[in-house]
Amino acid sequence: MFAEFDLVMPSGLDEALDILAEAGGDGGLDVLPLAGGTNLVVDLRARRVSADKLVGLGRIAALRGIERSNGRVAIGAGTTLSDILRDPGMAEAAPSLVESARVFAGQMVRNTATVAGNVCCGSPAADTVPPLLSLDAELTLTGRDGSRVVPLADFFLGYQKDQRRPDELVTKIAWDAPKPNSANLFYKLARRKGDAITVVGIAVTVAAEAGKCTTARIALGAVAPVVKRAREAEAMLEGEALTPELIEVAARQAVEESSPIDDVRASADYRRHSVHALTRRLLTQAWDPATVGG
Amino acid sequence: MRETETTTLEINGRTREIAAPPNQTLLETLREHGYFEVKSGCEKGDCGACAVLVDGEAVDSCLTLTGTLEGRAITTVAGLKRGEELHPLQAAFVKFGSIQCGYCTPGLIMAAQSLLNETPEPSDEDIRLALSGNLCRCTGYTKVFDAVQEAARVLREEESAS
Numbered sequence: 001m002f003a004e005f006d007l008v009m010p011s012g013l014d015e016a017l018d019i020l021a022e023a024g025g026d027g028g029l030d031v032l033p034l035a036g037g038t039n040l041v042v043d044l045r046a047r048r049v050s051a052d053k054l055v056g057l058g059r060i061a062a063l064r065g066i067e068r069s070n071g072r073v074a075i076g077a078g079t080t081l082s083d084i085l086r087d088p089g090m091a092e093a094a095p096s097l098v099e100s101a102r103v104f105a106g107q108m109v110r111n112t113a114t115v116a117g118n119v120c121c122g123s124p125a126a127d128t129v130p131p132l133l134s135l136d137a138e139l140t141l142t143g144r145d146g147s148r149v150v151p152l153a154d155f156f157l158g159y160q161k162d163q164r165r166p167d168e169l170v171t172k173i174a175w176d177a178p179k180p181n182s183a184n185l186f187y188k189l190a191r192r193k194g195d196a197i198t199v200v201g202i203a204v205t206v207a208a209e210a211g212k213c214t215t216a217r218i219a220l221g222a223v224a225p226v227v228k229r230a231r232e233a234e235a236m237l238e239g240e241a242l243t244p245e246l247i248e249v250a251a252r253q254a255v256e257e258s259s260p261i262d263d264v265r266a267s268a269d270y271r272r273h274s275v276h277a278l279t280r281r282l283l284t285q286a287w288d289p290a291t292v293g294g
Numbered sequence: 295m296r297e298t299e300t301t302t303l304e305i306n307g308r309t310r311e312i313a314a315p316p317n318q319t320l321l322e323t324l325r326e327h328g329y330f331e332v333k334s335g336c337e338k339g340d341c342g343a344c345a346v347l348v349d350g351e352a353v354d355s356c357l358t359l360t361g362t363l364e365g366r367a368i369t370t371v372a373g374l375k376r377g378e379e380l381h382p383l384q385a386a387f388v389k390f391g392s393i394q395c396g397y398c399t400p401g402l403i404m405a406a407q408s409l410l411n412e413t414p415e416p417s418d419e420d421i422r423l424a425l426s427g428n429l430c431r432c433t434g435y436t437k438v439f440d441a442v443q444e445a446a447r448v449l450r451e452e453e454s455a456s
């Protein structure tokens with residue numbers, strides 16, 4: 001029935017990194033980090049994934065907690081979706097991430113699933129990734145030899161391929177809280193609000209100064225092998241006033257930058273249509289004088 | 295089979311040393327030890343029938359490996375009972391007919407309890423989000439909402455009286 005594996009629950013980060021480092025190499029053991037287990041336990045049970053050993057991260061105090069200082073926000077790898085919803089400062093520090101957490105799975109999964117696990121599972125439909133991309137988030141990857149910081153925008157290399165080495169952990173995810181005169185929005189299109197896999201998920205950030213857009217981010221979920229930014233559409237908006245005509249052109253460009261597939265949840269055509277409609281709507285809502293200043 | 299490990303759990307107030315193989319889920323452990331009020335539905339996080347509280351927070355026991363829970367407190371629906379009296383959530387589910395076949399009920403009640411621990415005065419939207427991981431094929435959910443609102447009211451009254 002259930003695949004077999006060993007389980008260790010280190011209480012220190014160094015200990016966890018040692019276990020991961022020793023596992024690597026030729027003929028080494030297959031060792032995987034275990035966070036909330038909401039992907040991994042399901043995959044192990046279905047035997048889509050196998051492992052000799054799991055390193056549980058749940059007891060490592062250094063991975064917990066949310067920090068905010070000088071407009072910078074950093075969440076530890078142990079931060080769950082429910083932690084995001086409970087944190088009183090998060091509504092300002094990451095509005096799109098809070099929205100994605102609200103419509104993420106059901107309560108029991110939110111109580112255990114981590115944001116870092118969502119990023120590491122590499123799914124194009126992972127709901128926290130468009131928000132984090134729209135916030136220019138950076139990941140800290142830590143191995144026994146030290147840490148490196150990788151922009152999330154460079155992290156994914158292809159379908160379920162990313163820059164993390166097997167002996168590294170994502171230890172931290174950080175971003176700058178949105179500036180005044182900016183909007184940061186997320187919309188998840190799915191069969192229902194709760195507990196449904198995303199058909200299309202889009203996050204946008206728009207910042208403005210003196211009636212012109214200074215920064216634009218458009219992140220597209222579930223419409224390409226990886227969650228990705230529509231960089232050319234973003235470039236069309238920066239330096240301009242977002243007129244309905246320009247928003248329409250950028251929304252069409254976002255469709256060009258998507259490459260959706262047909263699957264059980266929706267056709268590629270419906271996904272393209274949704275990228276267009278949702279990008280247009282989110283940009284229109286973001287360009288509200290009450291938010292970005294008029 | 296890999297070697298079993300011993301994990302100390304507090305289950306419904308009673309401290310127990312549980313021997314379990316590393317790939318055993320909390321759902322399997324609990325049913326193995328006779329806590330049959332914890333139900334197995336999908337075993338992949340979709341239905342919520344297996345929900346229990348871990349340190350007051352509802353989790354799907356089918357997704358939780360027992361070996362990760364050293365020293366934690368587990369509450370099942372039977373652990374909510376106050377001596378011979380039903381807990382207000384249990385009483386309200388009976389009163390409103392929110393139980394039909396009853397298979398989903400233990401999980402629904404634990405998810406509702408987890409919500410009320412944090413949000414004593416929930417809106418219907420709060421209840422919807424808190425219970426969206428629980429499937430019920432019988433009741434159509436409206437009676438469940440009525441029961442959760444009633445239990446929330448009773449619990450608030452108890453709180454202000456104490």
Ligand SMILES: Cc1cc2nc3c(=O)[nH]c(=O)nc-3n(C[C@H](O)[C@H](O)[C@H](O)COP(=O)(O)OP(=O)(O)OC[C@H]3O[C@@H](n4cnc5c(N)ncnc54)[C@H](O)[C@@H]3O)c2cc1C
Pocket residue numbers: 032033034035036037038039040041042057077103104105106109112113114115116117118119120121125126127128164168169170171195196197198338339340
């Ligand atoms: C019923 C159900 C509903 C769901 N609904 C949604 C949804 O609405 N939206 C959504 O996006 N997802 C959803 N998921 C998928 C899943 O819950 C998320 O992807 C979750 O965020 C995974 O986090 P975790 O902590 O459980 O990760 P785990 O399952 O523990 O790990 C996932 C992967 O990441 C690796 N990993 C974890 N942490 C680290 C780390 N710190 N460093 C390096 N590698 C790491 C693990 O080795 C594993 O490969 C759902 C799952 C279920 C079962």
Ligand code: FES
Pocket residue numbers: 333334335336337338339340341342343344345354355356357
């Ligand atoms: S049995 Fe655990 S969620 Fe269905």
Ligand code: FES
Pocket residue numbers: 392393394395396397398399429430431432433
């Ligand atoms: S009462 Fe039958 S499944 Fe809910």
